[in-house]
Amino acid sequence: MFEFAFWILCCAAVGYYADKKGRSQWKWGLAAAFFSPIIVGIVLALVSDKSVERDVAELRMGQEQLRDRVAADEKITEARFGQMEGRISGAAQATGALEEVRYCPSCGEALRSNDKFCSRCGEEVSWV
Numbered sequence: 001m002f003e004f005a006f007w008i009l010c011c012a013a014v015g016y017y018a019d020k021k022g023r024s025q026w027k028w029g030l031a032a033a034f035f036s037p038i039i040v041g042i043v044l045a046l047v048s049d050k051s052v053e054r055d056v057a058e059l060r061m062g063q064e065q066l067r068d069r070v071a072a073d074e075k076i077t078e079a080r081f082g083q084m085e086g087r088i089s090g091a092a093q094a095t096g097a098l099e100e101v102r103y104c105p106s107c108g109e110a111l112r113s114n115d116k117f118c119s120r121c122g123e124e125v126s127w128v
Ligand SMILES: [Zn+2]
Pocket: 104, 105, 106, 107, 108, 109, 118, 119, 120, 121, 122, 123
């Protein structure tokens, strides 16, 4: 009678161990009862841990999601940078256009950027 109780306890232990490894508690417990808790326990120890596999799969999925999110963020950042660059270059062009228009300090004639002397009065123009 004691042996039978020990046998049941061993089967339960195998079932518990199987559950810990992410496998069917009842299937492994019954297998232990049918064959031998020692043999089934050894087999269970040799088979890959499904709970670890599941964790790894979940982790990998999480990483992929993270990567996707980072990639999406990069795209958004790139788009924003592109917009910003466009805005900056546009502003620079606007500023450049404003700077290009200069007037002679002597007579007020509009000058071109490469003029060194005023085309109307001949005043020397210094470009800073
Ligand atoms: Zn002038």
